[in-house]
Amino acid sequence: MTTPAGPPTVRATFSTYRALFDRSRSTAMFEKFAQHGDLVEIRGPLFRLWLCSDPALARELLVDHGRSVTKGFGVRMISIGLGNGILTNEDPISHRRNRRLINPAFSASALQKYAEVMAAAAMRADKRWRAGQVVEITEEMGRITLDVVGRTLLGDDTERDAKTVIDSLEVILKRFGIGFIPGATKLLDTNLPPAVKIKNAVASMRSTVERVVTAHKRGDRDYDDIVAALLAATEDGEGFTEQQVLDETLTLMLAGFETTANALSWTWWLLDQNPAVAAALRAEVDATIGDAVPTYADIARLPYTMATIAETMRLRPPAWILEREVKEPIDFGGYHARIGTTILTSPWIVHHDPRWWGTDAAAYRPDRWLNDAGEFDHGAPGQPRGAYFPFGAGSRMCIGEQFAWAEAVLVLAILARRWAPVTEPNQDVRTWAAVTLRPHPGIRMRLAPAPALAPAS
Ligand code: HEM
Known part of the structure; x- marks a missing residue:
């Protein structure tokens, strides 16, 4: 029996091209394509790509065929700024080795230390916030996650350096239409042509991190951060070159900053729309940690916060679409995928599918993550494997997953006990599907004090 040549075809239309420029239309466009089948080929005059929207197929792509595919065009673009860190590294042997070298920086004992940094960053925001103040919540969350990546990666006195790096990354990403922080480009954004701006931004961020790495190497004091861990890491007596430490540091900063900021920003927005969820969250935090500063060990005691x-x-996966390019022919989903075929899979689509999440798939229901004993269940009780993959799967799965959980839970727990941000009226908040899924044009929220908890009966 021969393998059929390709999956059912869907033609790109005018709205497909419009969605390339107006990213607030992208998720809806992909949802429409997915209605044609779990594996479809989207065809236009200039491109041809496959979209798979089934949990089993997503795993087949990311896990089973992990060695036969590379990341795609989008990631190649990012490597212009980041160099050859593990996010963009396409050589399977050095990628595996480098991941092994980085892993200890994300061990449980390391996370315990970072949790203190995360809690302190949230406490600084808690002190900074004023009742009635209207803030752009994505900027506030970006400020906290920048504070955290800056201190955990570069050291505790490097807020300025972290900002320079992130601002420079912003300039680079913005040139590809994927910038994040409104206004951040001021640092380097003059009337220079785009190529010069990118070059300047790359030079600025690399020289900043270079300076930090050199200070670490001089060893004039004891550093206890991720750069120090990368410099110390060895396998068979060999470690990273200084250049590689630089690339990996920039990579971790980029990957670790915006994704978590988006997850937190969307959480505040969803909590505002779901007061019962916000009340349940507050009740848990109050009963579990009260006024204390939560630690890494407390995270496991906050199942409802985790579930939130x-x-x-699930509803707003920060990495909403994952791209792979076939580098050796594979049979995929019953079809023959040739070298060069681009295959996409989208956490957004799978996470919203009523086949896996029920008729209330669109509802914000953290309790679906709790088992009968009230414990948080990573698999969401009853969901098929692969129906939830915000951190990807397989050999390229997020290395910072536990870091992100710790940060999101601690920041949310600390801020939710005193604050209940309220969305300002007359805003059309859309999902902007760039490399990450962010609220567009942002979310202005008024910092209202959290309502007092009802006394226990
Ligand atoms: C809510 C927060 C986060 C989400 C949703 C997220 C999501 C993801 C996803 C989906 C991937 C896989 C991409 C693919 O397969 O193409 C990934 C990879 C990666 N993430 Fe995260 N991430 C988050 C936070 C972080 C943090 C905090 C760090 C580091 C401090 C980090 C570092 C990385 C790196 C280095 C990779 C590349 C791994 C590799 O290719 O081997 N991420 N992330």
Whole structure:
């Protein structure tokens, strides 16, 4: 029996091209394509790509065929700024080795230390916030996650350096239409042509991190951060070159900053629309940690808070689409995929599918993540494997997953006990599907004090 040549075809239309420029239309466009089948080929005059929207197929792509595919065009673009860190590294042997070298920086004992940094960053925001103040919540969450990546990666006195790096990354990404922080480009954004701006931004961020790495190497004091861990990491007596430490540091900063900021921003917005969820969250935090500063160990004692974050990342997965390019021919979903075929899979589509999540798939229901004993269940009780993959799957799965959980849970727990941000009226908040899924044009929220909890009966 021969394998059929390709999956059912859907033609790109005018709205497909419009969605390329107006990213607030992208998720809806992909949902429409997915209605034609779990595996379809989307065809236009200039491109041809496959979209798979079934949990089993997504795993087949990311896990089973992990060695036969590379990341796609989008990631190649990012490597212009980041160099050859593990996010963009396409050589399977050095990618595996480098992941092994980085892994200890994300061990449980390392996370315990970072949790203190995360809690302190949230406490600083807690002190900074004023009742009645109207803030752009994505900027506030970006400020906290920048504070955290800056201190955990570069050291505790490097807020300025972290900002320079992130601002420079912003300039680079914005040139590809995927910028994040409104206004951040001021640093380098003059009337220079785009190529010069990118070059300047790359030079600025690399020289900043270079300076930090050199200070670490001089060893004039004891550093206890991720750069120090990368410099110390060895396998068979060999470690990273200084250049590689630089690339990996920039990579972790980019990957770790915006994704978590988006998850937290969407959480505040969803909590505002779901007061019963917000009340349940507050009740848990109050009963579990009260006024204390939560630690890494407390995270496991906050199942509803975990579930709240999990449910946000189901409905608003920060990495909403994953791309792979076939590098050796494979049979995929019953079809023959040739070298060069681009295959996409979208956490957004799978996470919203009523076949896996029920008729209330669109509802924000953290309790779907709790088992009968009230414990948080990473698999969402009853869901098929692969129906939830905000951190990807397989050999390229997120290395910072536990870091992100810790950060999101601690920041949310600390801020939710005193604050209940309220969305300002007359805003058309859309999902902007760039490399990450962010609220567009942002969300203005008024910082209202959290309502007092009803006394226990
Ligand atoms: C809510 C927060 C986060 C989400 C949703 C997220 C999501 C993802 C996803 C889906 C991937 C896989 C991409 C693919 O397969 O093409 C990934 C990879 C990666 N993430 Fe995260 N991430 C988050 C936070 C972080 C943090 C905090 C860090 C580091 C501090 C980080 C570092 C990385 C790196 C280095 C990779 C590349 C791994 C590799 O290719 O081997 N991420 N992330």
